[in-house]
Amino acid sequence: MAHIVIVGAGIGGMPAAYEIRELLGKEHRVTVVNATDYFQFVPSNPWIAVGWREREQITLPIAPYLQRKGIDFIAKPVTAIDAAANRLTLGGDQALDYDYLVITTGPKLSFSEVPGAGPASAGGGGFTHSICSVDHAQEFFADYQKFLENPGPVVIGAMPGASCFGPAYEFAFILDTDLRKRKLRNKVPITYVTSEPYIGHLGLGGVGDSKSMLESEMRNRDMKWITNAKTTKVEDGKLFVTQLDDLGNVYKEHEVGFKLSMMLPAFKGVDAVAAVPNLCNPRGFVLIDEFQRSKAYQNIFSAGVCVAIPPVEVTPVATGTPKTGYMIESMVGAIAHNIAADLAGKPATSKGTWNAICLADMGDTGAAFVALPQIPPRNVNWFKKGKWVHLAKIGFEKYFMRKIRNGNSEPVYEKYVLKALGIVRLTEKSKP
């Protein structure tokens, strides 16, 4: 009998629990540990921030859904990992032993790298908002209500070292759409400030025609932008930005005024994971091999935002590579098969496809990109815009929430829609 413990019940952790439970015999025990007692569908947070979704629509209590599938659940943060002893500490005092550990803890939001940035509730300076968690998105919405009574300039974008650019664009376009619907857009100059070297870089060196299409979209929506932007500090209503040229030299200093701002932070690995000797890179992301297995510990696997992926290319201001939902699910599938193989005494052979696929809502339309593989040159490389993406994104939310409720490990959407796009989740499946 083996005990498999999954730490983190997010976009990666919940499907991991379901897939592992389904694949392994009942003699094995599966436990999920999560810092909160609820699941949140992070991709819908931009809609929460403008009031297009209520919290109840994109969150679910975790325990009843896991229990129904025979998976144990503990709602406590993991505060320490003793990888040599195969033991976790939960909430500072409770011990939990494991035979296999799956780390899906997502990002630590590193607001402190830019003084003044980030919600005060998350230890930040309080002058910019975030939409990375449902709590942060609700805080934005609360301030947005006051802002609508007396609107002014808005700054949206991504800090130095950020990797998740899609949601920053998405949010800029969603806010623009919401303001236009309210007939207030004429009172709100919007500036997009990003560490990307050019609009549409997306941490991926661009995808298809993303540069010209996103620039065109921003021009059509009267948005200004600053790229190669190294935001150095934030004060009340003011963003301080050093803009670099392509060689990394200082090109211009900006002080960008705002009444409301949402800046995505750089990510790091969460503290308990980052503290494990030899497990992570210097930013606390888990170092894994092609089978999602820790390079240092044979019985530790990892998937999602918490794994280390090298940047696609060096940029004047640091940028990271995004890890998107479909990619995360493919990593999770590989882990389930590799643990099953290990238990059967066979070598791990399953690999995630690590393809970048993203649906970004723009309020009334949307943009989708597919980058296969993630690092260019690519076999599939396209960026398309259309109302169908807006609808597909709503479908993505509905399918994913249903998947979490039903405990399906591979629902029809991923299986057939992605196949139709020419995308297969696993390159090879080991049969334990």
Ligand SMILES: Cc1cc2nc3c(=O)[nH]c(=O)nc-3n(C[C@H](O)[C@H](O)[C@H](O)COP(=O)(O)OP(=O)(O)OC[C@H]3O[C@@H](n4cnc5c(N)ncnc54)[C@H](O)[C@@H]3O)c2cc1C
């Ligand atoms: C605003 C936003 C929008 C996005 N939109 C999209 C999109 O449209 N499409 C797409 O493909 N990708 C999108 N992404 C990227 C990515 O899919 C998400 O970030 C996704 O949530 C990452 O999944 P994850 O499992 O790695 O982390 P998460 O979903 O963040 O889950 C991590 C879990 O670990 C828990 N945890 C953390 N530390 C501990 C601890 N010490 N102990 C116990 N539990 C812990 C957390 O509570 C959380 O439940 C978006 C990202 C953001 C930030």
